[in-house]
Amino acid sequence: MKLITLLKDINYDLICGEINQEVDSIIYDSRVKTVNGLFIAIKGFTVDGHKYIKAAIENGAKTVVVEDPVTIEEEGITVIRVNNTRIVMANLATNFYNHPSLKLDLIGITGTNGKTSITFLLGQILEAYKQKIGIIGTIENRIGTTILKSQHTTPESADLQKLLHTMCEEEVSHCLMEVSSHAFELHRVDGCDFKIGIFTNLTQDHLDFHKTMDNYAKAKAKLFKLCQIGIINHDSPYAHIMKEDATCKVMTYGIDTPSDYRASDIHITAQGVTYMLTTPEEKYQVEVPIPGKFTVYNTLAVICAAKQLGLPMDHILHALKNVKGVPGRVQSFISTKGYSVLVDYAHTPDGLENVLETIKQFAKGRIITVFGCGGDRDNTKRPIMGEVAAMYSDEVIITSDNPRSEDPLVILDQVEVGVKRHVVDYVKMEDRKEAIMHALSRANKDDVVLIAGKGHENYQILKDRIIHFDDSEIVRDFIQGEQ
Numbered sequence: 001m002k003l004i005t006l007l008k009d010i011n012y013d014l015i016c017g018e019i020n021q022e023v024d025s026i027i028y029d030s031r032v033k034t035v036n037g038l039f040i041a042i043k044g045f046t047v048d049g050h051k052y053i054k055a056a057i058e059n060g061a062k063t064v065v066v067e068d069p070v071t072i073e074e075e076g077i078t079v080i081r082v083n084n085t086r087i088v089m090a091n092l093a094t095n096f097y098n099h100p101s102l103k104l105d106l107i108g109i110t111g112t113n114g115k116t117s118i119t120f121l122l123g124q125i126l127e128a129y130k131q132k133i134g135i136i137g138t139i140e141n142r143i144g145t146t147i148l149k150s151q152h153t154t155p156e157s158a159d160l161q162k163l164l165h166t167m168c169e170e171e172v173s174h175c176l177m178e179v180s181s182h183a184f185e186l187h188r189v190d191g192c193d194f195k196i197g198i199f200t201n202l203t204q205d206h207l208d209f210h211k212t213m214d215n216y217a218k219a220k221a222k223l224f225k226l227c228q229i230g231i232i233n234h235d236s237p238y239a240h241i242m243k244e245d246a247t248c249k250v251m252t253y254g255i256d257t258p259s260d261y262r263a264s265d266i267h268i269t270a271q272g273v274t275y276m277l278t279t280p281e282e283k284y285q286v287e288v289p290i291p292g293k294f295t296v297y298n299t300l301a302v303i304c305a306a307k308q309l310g311l312p313m314d315h316i317l318h319a320l321k322n323v324k325g326v327p328g329r330v331q332s333f334i335s336t337k338g339y340s341v342l343v344d345y346a347h348t349p350d351g352l353e354n355v356l357e358t359i360k361q362f363a364k365g366r367i368i369t370v371f372g373c374g375g376d377r378d379n380t381k382r383p384i385m386g387e388v389a390a391m392y393s394d395e396v397i398i399t400s401d402n403p404r405s406e407d408p409l410v411i412l413d414q415v416e417v418g419v420k421r422h423v424v425d426y427v428k429m430e431d432r433k434e435a436i437m438h439a440l441s442r443a444n445k446d447d448v449v450l451i452a453g454k455g456h457e458n459y460q461i462l463k464d465r466i467i468h469f470d471d472s473e474i475v476r477d478f479i480q481g482e483q
């Protein structure tokens, strides 16, 4: 595509070079090789992309988009200057791939917890209705049955537009995308037209990045300026912020607050949930084979979205009755000794409290919780999670999550501060495998062992390396060894 076509509707200064330059790819990382690439220099949190312009040119870039003045020695390079390269990257990528989000139904899900769960649940309902779906999220990116590795929950705009474009080429009808608060703040989804936007909830996380809950909420509220129909959890204390500047049609769901889609007569067992759904049209009985009060919230949002997408209610309810659980979300294992194990991705105070509250409702024996907190993430959530674990458990094993660049023992100590606020048996074991095995070896008949924080993850991020690590695998091996 010609550079001049790409720059349509974008404010820029041409610093030097040819505006009719051919562009064959849009990149933001100098290490990617191209032939006629357009390299965008982004000022990051760790390094400044402007430092890598020379490397990008050596790797084939012919056009460079910058924010700062730069000196380019190489011949034949076009330099474009703009105010904000992150915003312009999204605009250029949307132009380059010809607005792919307009060619399929894009459903964006935002909120602290429940995004991945909703993409999987809605995906299964659409697939049962013979639709070809795409998923963009934490566990994986998926086009029909083809699974692609996911680096982030929401990809950078250049990667996102490319992925949406491929989905259009592959005739995907609906793309279900998790939209993180980082994505809104860092302009990853600028240029996306969402048919539906869903807000799940907002509780403490990512304060290292957003600083205040108000900023965090406002980041997520941007979704309701980018979508046609907004589906909002009315029970959330942040619902009003989502609705405040919404430019879309707003629909609501909830349990405690009057809403368009409201659940009552809720029954929760170890096997799943049932409830009565009241919609503006009618009442329905809903049955879902996944436990937890959050399953009620997630399925209210899913039913409302599926209905707005034109699916018949009898299909939606039938499909929900037969849904498979989401990998690493309340994933259950039963030992022949009579205790059960849940592997779950709860990694926020609210997520942990929800899953423990659910366990409390059906556990006949003791509750043993193994968990830790990720490094290089909001450290104020650590003692709060410690307190929640201690409050609901009979025994707590504090261990490592993904320590990343931090000292794992320091993280364990920060969690311990909260655990100590309640009288509970606890130990600290840095090695997560040892911690899991310790917990399982202490479990007796009717006990429930919760292993929280890493869910589907099959790796552990240490200071200097990433190792293979899979909570479920360790549990499966241990239980088999007992037979």
Ligand SMILES: CC(=O)N[C@H]1[C@@H](OP(=O)(O)OP(=O)(O)OC[C@H]2O[C@@H](n3ccc(=O)[nH]c3=O)[C@H](O)[C@@H]2O)O[C@H](CO)[C@@H](O)[C@@H]1O[C@H](C)C(=O)N[C@@H](C)C(=O)N[C@H](CCC(=O)O)C(=O)O
Residues within 6 Å of the ligand: 028, 029, 030, 031, 041, 042, 043, 044, 045, 046, 047, 048, 049, 050, 052, 138, 151, 152, 153, 154, 155, 156, 180, 181, 182, 183, 186
């Ligand atoms: C805070 C954040 O999101 N940071 C992301 C951001 O980093 P950054 O902008 O600071 O980039 P940087 O590393 O300083 O580099 C600046 C620029 O120089 C470029 N560069 C760098 C080196 C080089 O040799 N050549 C080169 O061109 C980089 O490609 C980049 O364009 O852009 C990078 C490139 O895409 C990301 O890898 C990085 O994610 C970091 C690793 C991260 O951990 N992000 C997490 C917090 C995140 O985004 N999480 C949310 C999910 C949260 C949730 O689900 O709850 C997500 O959506 O995944």
Ligand SMILES: Nc1ncnc2c1ncn2[C@@H]1O[C@H](COP(=O)(O)OP(=O)(O)OP(=O)(O)O)[C@@H](O)[C@H]1O
Residues within 6 Å of the ligand: 111, 112, 113, 114, 115, 116, 117, 118, 138, 153, 178, 200, 201, 294, 295, 297, 298, 328, 329, 330, 344, 345, 346, 347, 350, 351, 352, 354, 355, 455
């Ligand atoms: N609606 C919900 N409300 C509160 N907790 C939930 C909800 N749905 C799921 N959870 C809990 O939170 C954990 C994470 O769920 P899920 O992976 O769906 O969230 P997410 O929003 O995708 O998280 P991430 O920010 O990491 O992408 C689950 O393992 C479960 O314990």
Ligand SMILES: N[C@H](CCC[C@H](N)C(=O)O)C(=O)O
Residues within 6 Å of the ligand: 153, 347, 373, 374, 375, 377, 401, 402, 453, 454, 457
């Ligand atoms: N999307 C979340 C996932 C956290 C998962 C947990 N295992 C960790 O590594 O902290 C984040 O990036 O903060």
Ligand SMILES: [Mg+2]
Residues within 6 Å of the ligand: 115, 116, 117, 137, 138, 139, 153, 178
């Ligand atoms: Mg997710």
